[in-house]
Amino acid sequence: MSVPVTVGVIANPASGRDIRRLTTHASVFPTAEKANMIVRLLAGLGALGVDRVLTLRDKTGVSALLLRAIETHKAVASHQRWPEVEFLALPFSDSVADTHVGVAHMVREGVSLIAVLGGDGTHRAAAAHCGDVPLLTLSTGTNNAFPDLREATVAGLAGALVASRAVPPEIALVRNKRLVVRCVEGPNQGREEIALVDVCVSRQRFVGARAVSEPSDIETLFLTFAAPDGIGLSSIGGAFAPVDRAASHGLHLTFARPGESGVPILAPIAPGRIDQVTMRACERLEAGAWTPLYAEHGTLAFDGEREIELERGDRYEVALDWRGPLTVDVERVLRYSASRQLMREVAAGST
Structure with a gap:
């Protein structure tokens, strides 16, 4: 019996809401858009064979909106394949502690990678516990330098290719300072x-x-x-x-x-x-x-x-x-995939 390909998802409900929204002209990143980003991420992950996603609950509504989207997706019998989503039964406080505890739990569960939606601070918290499990970085915070500002659908495709080992780690991953x-x-x-x-x-x-x-x-x-x-x-x-x-x-x-x-x-x-x-x-x-x-x-x-x-x-x-986290180089993954038509092969193998 094959082991299901599992990916963790951390979405900081507080990212994009700090004091710089008041003191500067930084954009607000609403709860609904964070949930939508996870939905788009699921579409990319599911299309290329990821079977299971572990994520966290929260008090601000991200997980509630995500659950509603999952139920709607099942009800309309969409042709798009999504992974099964499991909300971890962990205590939550809508603080950085949730990221610390959640990432450590996902690593113990053997996830292939962890997608992080947040700012520099959220990625720092994830990096403290992820070990050699790679991070798929997606920016939703303020003043971000570390995570990528990228469409979640595309990131999901690249993440699936990495999680399924279709693209070798020496091509897909970058070690950070x-x-x-x-x-x-x-x-x-x-x-x-x-x-x-x-x-x-x-x-x-x-x-x-x-x-x-x-x-x-x-x-x-x-x-x-x-x-x-x-x-x-x-x-x-x-x-x-x-x-x-x-x-x-x-x-x-x-x-x-x-x-x-x-x-x-x-x-x-x-x-x-x-x-x-x-x-x-x-x-x-x-x-x-x-x-x-x-x-x-x-x-x-x-x-x-x-x-x-x-x-x-x-x-x-x-x-x-040079003991910072491994991160997915999305562009390099997709370029490698295109040169070998991996998406077609992985999609065919996952149906």
Whole structure:
């Protein structure tokens, strides 16, 4: 008896609803569109042989709308094949804890890959627990640099080709860099966090609304990559010294306080918001070397959100490594598939 091809789906119900909707001109990503994206993802996955999808329940209505769509699909006897969808019987709080628990559970269930609908923060949470299970990234948040902004139907087709092993992993998957921050001394000694895009030492002393939105608050910035067409904190690096995702190094930037001299840089740090920062230094961040974080006060932000309030006596350090998550290269998967007409073969084999 063949083992069913199983895919996990994580959809953050809170993504696209943070404070930047109020402070900038960022677009709102409604609950209905998240449910519709999952439906389109199911169509792509089911067309090419994925048998089963595991996903989470939530309080905001994404899972309820998805269930309604599934019931309608069954009632009209559509010719389009969808996977069987199983809502995991896990406690839920509509917080990041749901992603942590859900991804860990999906990995234990042996999913072939996990599709993540969310922003940089959601993908960071998934990356903390996915191990070597690849992520299929879909952007639904704000200031996204890590996940792809892509049609879910197309992503579903590529995900199915990867989950069914029709496309070999060495073609389909990309290993990503990450930043690791650890506390080596002080009240929080032993704490460790990761980031997929950026770690920021902010001059703001409290976590507050989490988002790093004032350029004058930025003390130090570490980046895994910096796209010249990016948005968010990584756009600062992209405006001065772009670094590709595949590059062996990252960036370490430090910034002047108001009134101090330095190099002015204009960057889009939020949708509809272009600000100037004054840079004091920009250095390559080589993989494997631990760099001290010199800050007695303030907060540490990971992938754009303040999370740790620095306490007296805490001493942190940061390093870049290549132990980030595996992600599906959708374009490369579909190009490989087209060159070998794999979709036709996989679809024929799954009927």
